[in-house]
Every structure is written in structure tokens, then in C-alpha cells.
Amino acid sequence: MVEVVNVVASGSLGVELDLEAIAGDLDSIVDYDPDKYPGAYFRFGDSAPLITLYRTGKYIITGASSEKEARTVREEFLNILSGRKILPSAEDDWFQLQNYVCMSEVGENLNLSALAIGLGLEVTEYEPEQFPGLVYRPAEHDCVLLVFGSGKVIITGATSIQDTEEAFNTFQKRIVDLFP
DNA sequence: TAACTAGCTTCTTATATAACAATGCATG
DNA sequence: CATGCATTGTTATATAAGAAGCTAGTTA
Numbered sequence: 001m002v003e004v005v006n007v008v009a010s011g012s013l014g015v016e017l018d019l020e021a022i023a024g025d026l027d028s029i030v031d032y033d034p035d036k037y038p039g040a041y042f043r044f045g046d047s048a049p050l051i052t053l054y055r056t057g058k059y060i061i062t063g064a065s066s067e068k069e070a071r072t073v074r075e076e077f078l079n080i081l082s083g084r085k086i087l088p089s090a091e092d093d094w095f096q097l098q099n100y101v102c103m104s105e106v107g108e109n110l111n112l113s114a115l116a117i118g119l120g121l122e123v124t125e126y127e128p129e130q131f132p133g134l135v136y137r138p139a140e141h142d143c144v145l146l147v148f149g150s151g152k153v154i155i156t157g158a159t160s161i162q163d164t165e166e167a168f169n170t171f172q173k174r175i176v177d178l179f180p
Numbered sequence: 181t182a183a184c185t186a187g188c189t190t191c192t193t194a195t196a197t198a199a200c201a202a203t204g205c206a207t208g
Numbered sequence: 209c210a211t212g213c214a215t216t217g218t219t220a221t222a223t224a225a226g227a228a229g230c231t232a233g234t235t236a
Contacts, residue, residue: 007193058227098224150195
């Protein structure tokens with residue numbers, strides 16, 4: 001069982017934009033400081049996901065806790081832009097989920113030094129003085145697992161929940177094999 | 181010297197450590 | 209009232225991904 005804690009997605013409106021004008025118009029939800037960063041930040045609500053919009057019309061969504069939430073804020077974002085006549089229609093060129101950050105746990109405390117050897121030193125990094133978690137890059141999955149002594153695991157870098165679940169399941173099976 | 185590439189900035193989120201700052205409370 | 213210890217809070221460390229723009233370094 002893995003729980004999604006963060007989703008990153010990106011898309012493109014397909015048009016060049018005047019961020020200065022948009023930020024002035026949508027003052028209450030847009031934060032734009034080109035000296036600090038070239039993107040304009042959109043946020044609908046206090047703990048809502050963040051949308052970063054760029055001059056080129058490309059944008060990214062961070063901080064959503066599900067694919068559904070990411071798609072919902074995207075729609076709200078497109079509706080506001082089309083409603084303000086910034087965009088001709090509430091549609092965009094493409095939209096893709098880029099990264100899932102998930103949390104799970106194996107249900108027991110883990111000896112990370114032993115785990116590093118068990119999983120293989122070429123696929124793990126464990127330097128407790130630098131960071132308390134073990135970094136595991138499984139050869140058969142396109143994602144990274146951060147494993148902690150408490151048994152909690154962070155899976156990040158996958159572009160679908162299925163990949164994340166598969167990576168965690170094979171990891172958990174390996175734990176059982178290594179520490180029966 | 182121009183063009184190119186690589187690396188960094190910003191942001192989000194869980195996780196867990198240490199090191200530090202700042203505050204609270206009690207005792208002398 | 210001042211000093212000491214304890215607690216709470218913040219920062220750093222590391223991970224992935226997207227985006228634009230700046231800088232630094234390399235190469236022709």
C-alpha cells in the first residue's frame with residue numbers, strides 16, 4: 001500500500017504570454033517576481049497545489065496529492081485564463097504527469113547497513129552522517145527509493161502509480177528474502 | 181570571440197538526523 | 209533577577225521531475 005504525497009505535472013498552453021500583465025490582472029492569486037525567478041506562481045487557496053507559468057506558455061503543477069487533484073487545478077487554471085480572455089479556449093496542447101512522490105512502510109525497523117549490503121552496494125547509497133536515509137536505485141524500476149530505519153519508505157521519480165507500487169512490492173519481497 | 185553545454189536557481193512533498201537558535205520555566 | 213537546563217522551532221542534509229534564465233567553463 002503506497003500513499004501519494006506529491007504529484008508533479010507539466011503542460012503547455014501553446015502561446016507566448018505577457019506575465020507582467022497577467023500578474024497585474026490576477027493580483028490576488030499570482031505571485032510574479034522576474035528578478036527572483038522567471039516563472040509566475042498561481043495558487044488557488046492556502047494549501048492548494050502550486051502552478052508555475054512561464055513566458056513561453058509552458059507550466060508545471062507541484063504539490064498535488066493525486067492525479068485527480070492535479071487535473072482539477074489544471075482545469076481551474078485554464079478556466080481562469082480563458083475567462084480573462086488570456087486564452088481563447090480552456091484547452092491546452094498537452095498535459096503530462098511527470099513525477100509521483102509516494103510514501104509507504106514495510107512494517108518493521110530496518111538495519112540500513114545490512115540492507116545496503118543485501119541489496120547491493122552498487123545500487124545503494126547509505127551515509128548516515130550525511131543523510132539518515134538509504135538511497136536505493138533498483139535496476140529494474142525507473143524510480144528511486146529512500147529507505148529509513150523506521151521502516152518508512154519514500155518512492156520518487158516514477159511517472160505512474162503502477163510503477164511506484166511495483167517498485168515497492170518488489171522491494172518488500174526482497175526485504176522478506178533478506179531478513180526472514 | 182562566439183557558440184555551446186552544463187550546472188545552478190525556484191517550488192513541492194514525504195522521510196529522519198544533527199546543529200543550531202530562541203524561548204519557557206524553575207532554582208538559587 | 210540572573211543563570212541553567214529543557215523544550216520547541218528552524219535549518220541543513222538527500223530524492224525526483226518539470227520549467228526559464230543566468231553564469232561559468234569549454235571548445236572551435
